[in-house]
Amino acid sequence: MLMAGAMCPAMAHALAEDPGGDTKKAGMPALKTKVVLVLSRREISVIRDGQKLGLWPVAIGDPRTPTPVGIFQVENKVINPRYQSTKTGRVNPVIGASSPLGDRWIGFLQAGKNQSGIHGTPWPFWVNAKAAVTNGCVRMKHEHMRQLFDVVEVGTTVEILR
Numbered sequence: 001m002l003m004a005g006a007m008c009p010a011m012a013h014a015l016a017e018d019p020g021g022d023t024k025k026a027g028m029p030a031l032k033t034k035v036v037l038v039l040s041r042r043e044i045s046v047i048r049d050g051q052k053l054g055l056w057p058v059a060i061g062d063p064r065t066p067t068p069v070g071i072f073q074v075e076n077k078v079i080n081p082r083y084q085s086t087k088t089g090r091v092n093p094v095i096g097a098s099s100p101l102g103d104r105w106i107g108f109l110q111a112g113k114n115q116s117g118i119h120g121t122p123w124p125f126w127v128n129a130k131a132a133v134t135n136g137c138v139r140m141k142h143e144h145m146r147q148l149f150d151v152v153e154v155g156t157t158v159e160i161l162r
Contacts, residue, residue, distance in 0.1 A: 034157035035074075035106075035118075035148070037138060039067060042130035044118070044138065046151050053151060056144040058118075059126040061136035068116055068136065072108040072158040075115070077149060081105035086114060097142050098122050104142075104149040108158045118158075120145040 037044045039060055046053040061067035083092040083100040096103045102120015109116035121127060121139040140148065 033152065034159055035152060037067075037158070037160045039069070039160065039162050042132075044140065044148070046148065048151070054144070054147055056140055056148070057127050057130050059121070059129070059131045059134055059139040061134050062132050065135045067134070067138060067160060068109055069160050069162055072116075072160070074106055074108055074152055074154050074156045074158060075110060076105075076107045077152075077154060078105040078107070079103065081119065102140075102142055102145055104145045106149060106152065106158075118145070118148065 032050075033046065033048045035044065035046055037058065037060075042058050042060055043055055044058050045055045080095045080103055081099070081101045082095055084090065085092075092100055094100075097120065099122070102122065105117050105119045107115040107117040116136060118138040118140060120142040123139075124141050126133050127139055127141050
């Protein structure tokens, strides 16, 4: 089972659902493609061959549990991740669009058994508000997350700016 986290120091894990779950591990970087997240604008986009693909709103980390800033790489991609609390160890049994991590996960920063990542959310109102409410993760609306998931590969650069 893959352990990918729900991004932040006191986070959770995204566990790949076994049958039907699709997990990709680190490999060759995608050429001329990068994900750019601007925290001050709470917007994420993909730049491919100098062209911007999408500009999507996001919810980001609360000031007490901020989204990390820097240059990272996509470490893994998970379809139907499972949320596991690092505080209690409890695994949320819900998978898919209704789960706390939505139905797509892109992990980009491993910290111990936790991993920072970008994921969908069943609470789109926080994304619409461009809120700073997460434990450090980057939440996107499902339809936007699926678009992002489909255009990045393991190894793609993830640039997070203030």
